[in-house]
Amino acid sequence: MRRNGSNGTKTALFQCDRRVRFLTTKSAAQLRRTILPRSVALWGSLALVDLAILAVFFLLIVLPLLSVLAQAVMPALFDPKAPGFGIDISALNHALFAPRVLRSILHSLELGAAVAVTATLTGGLFAAMTQRFALPLRAFYAPVPWLVFLTPGYLKAMAWVLLMAPGGYLAQLRVLPHWGSDAFFGLGGLVLVHTLSLFPLPAFIIGSALTGLGQDIEDAARLSGAGPWRIWLRINLPLLLPAIALSMIAIFAEVLSDFGLAATIGRSSGFGVLTYGIYAAASDYPVDFPLAGAQALVLLTLILLVTLGDRLLRRQGALRLISGRSKPSHRRELGAMARWSWAAVIVAIGILAIWLPLGVILVRALTATLGAGLQWSNFTFANFTETLSPRAMALPSLLRSFGYAGLTALIAATIALILAARLDRGGPNLRASVTGLALGTIAIPGIVLGFGYILVWNRLPGFRDWPFPHYGQASLLVTGYVASALPYGLIIILTAVGQLAPSLTDAARLHGHKAAARLVKVVLPLVLLSVISALLLTFIRTIFELPISQLLVPQTGSPVPPYVVRLLGHDDDGLASALALVCMVGAGGIAGLGWRLAQKHLNFTPKERLS
């Protein structure tokens, strides 16, 4: 999953977090009253752990972000020749009102608003039809939202470019007229591909709200004489409005922070958006950090506003209707005609969103040139041979990506576990601040975080010459990966630790077990499944992570995502397709296998027994 494919997880995680129990065992006042010298030393060292926790967050996330903000208002701050602390809003003004930047802002807003509507409509329809009606061909559409959710956006974009390009497959099959191709490269194509990539989000949000509504409400309306259309318009739709609004907000934020589509379809059609603007200013020669900083400031402000809107909506308790009490709804039967036509619509969404793009990538990977199309003589294994050949560039980048992702997953999950165990018993303030930071970080676009890393590690004195991690080396890329993965891991593991009844560790304590034994023997085995989920999720996310990889490409060689995008830019889309496929199959296989094994061996207890 790419970094900016995050709001769905974010939504789910917000909901988890509300359930996370706040545990206050020891207040600071109590601690001060504990006079025994040994315990003073003990608490002293624990306070050090707290400091270390905050230091990790500061270094990984806060400092890069602060640097970006400072860069926006102090244009000379990171100037290599004459650095200065002068605050100069005029540079910001100039950057903001440059026609190119203004256009990027407008494009971002326009695209976000359009996709918020189209994706919510598509996802809502998908959720309503699949949850409330008995449709045939279930196997074809049931896994679609998850598959779409886990496939990185730039790969779906690549498939659609192959389909819609003037010389692409649809033009070759004479399905697509010339004007269709023109319309695709611009707002239209971006809206189409974004909609098809993002509709799982509203499908999840609206779907879970629908589950919460239960059947009783509908049954009551039917007994009062309301027909099915009336029930949907007068009962279900108004009750779903909060979920619909949340979906639109989530989609809007998602589109604003997207980099995958911006760097592929957006770039090739000249449709500049903020994220790509930041990338271009920060990495295309000549680099223009003040310009990148100004655009990052605008993007962060927009994201902040959206997050505030989201928070306000949630605070109003608009989603309270989702209660555990409602009876699960059963799927209603439809007439044969309606059944099959709705099934066709849902299956069509599934085909367009995942099966067709995957098929196109497979066909392209198995053919020599795009121009020769589907002719039999064009089919070849050459792309796969080259991908897997030890002497070409693709295999090393593949191995590199798997290595970085594995390392990132291990580091992030370990840090997250220690943090979670400490936070669970820590004061409510520490817990609230770290959880808030983690949730806040999820909303930060990867491209902004990556830019912050460049500012800190390439320009900031002290950091610039620091040997490890070092700018331009894999160590910094992995650090960036860890920073962007840590919040997810932390929230998953924190939720799991929070669901453990405190009596489980209290009991171990009363029997004489020390803190380390309690963590290793009681907490870890019980949250291991969640730790492994966090690990696998981080692994997949990192393998396909584009924006940070793009900005922090190590000198030793590129990981897969930037390499795929570069191959696409050089019209080497056959190799790009083969590499992407091998990467997807490899990552999916490893994650699937790991998940299966973990489920089989670590799931010794039904969840409700833990609480």
Added chain:
Amino acid sequence: MTAALICEGIEKHLGGKAILCALNLSVAAGEVVSLLGASGSGKTTLLRAIAGLTHPDHGTITLNGAQVFGPNRVIPPEKRQIGMVFQDYALWPHMTVLGNLAFALAPQRLPDAEAQARITHALEVTQLSPLRDRLPAALSGGQQQRVAIARCLASRPQLMLLDEPLSNLDSALREDLRSEMMNLVRREAITVVYVTHDQAEAMAVSDRIAVMRSGEIAQLDRPETLYNAPATPFVASFIGGFSLLHGHGARGMFQAGDAVLNLPAPAGPAVLVIRPEDAHPYGKYPATGLTGRVISAAYQGRCWRLSVSIAGCTIRLDWPCAAETGKDLQFSLPPDRCCILPFDDAPNPKDA
């Protein structure tokens, strides 16, 4: 008998609110003392303070002669050798029954033979030997509770704390398990502090009961004493479904509304404690006759449970025959069973 547990002047505040106020409690070795109170009365906080899972602001806690908490001394819970049966049992779900017992014993670093003997004994007395290799999830609620007790027994604690150990079980099981559990505890002569909000349970298990109210012990006595002579209207209202008739004491008489009872009563506001089973036919005790209006009548097998309104108070009575709702009912109380207490303007604990 020596005191196994002494709590002196325990105080605890949370968020500016007093949870425990200058509380004193002493438990003799081998004694079972219940902490009985409504939720929020501080009973669980006291239990957790004894265990060391929370620290009081002031006071001392002494366990078998050794101070475990005091102004200059805090022994952490893992060193106190206290066993606890949690409300949710807190069985480690990833360990078998045997694994739970073994893990609990591990920190004591006993010789293998001794550890083995203790585990075997604990499993035998709790009749868990056939289930030793099961995971907690594969046990019934009652079996899980027995594992929690076996885990405690195996570590031979100085003191055993039971935190509402029966509240997660259905009522049919509860009584059986209660006697089974207490037989075990008695046989092993373990000192027990037992937290519950169910007065019938407290009566059944305890040598003494501490009735708790907003962080203080309202009365600490043997169950019979509590039943026969509650110290305050609060304790009376908490015990045995007693009803309180509010009135006044004057010139050695108790007066409630129109009724005047020839009973020694303290001067000023007072309450008459009426136990449901004490209602007798009107003529039987002429000096203590009362008349009230029947509000409701419910058949209970052995008798009818009537709610009767007298002078604005609702009194619950066990009556041998049906009574018509809305009609007057006359009854009398045995004078030697009548208990009149000065009214201390206490709110009903159930409202708290």
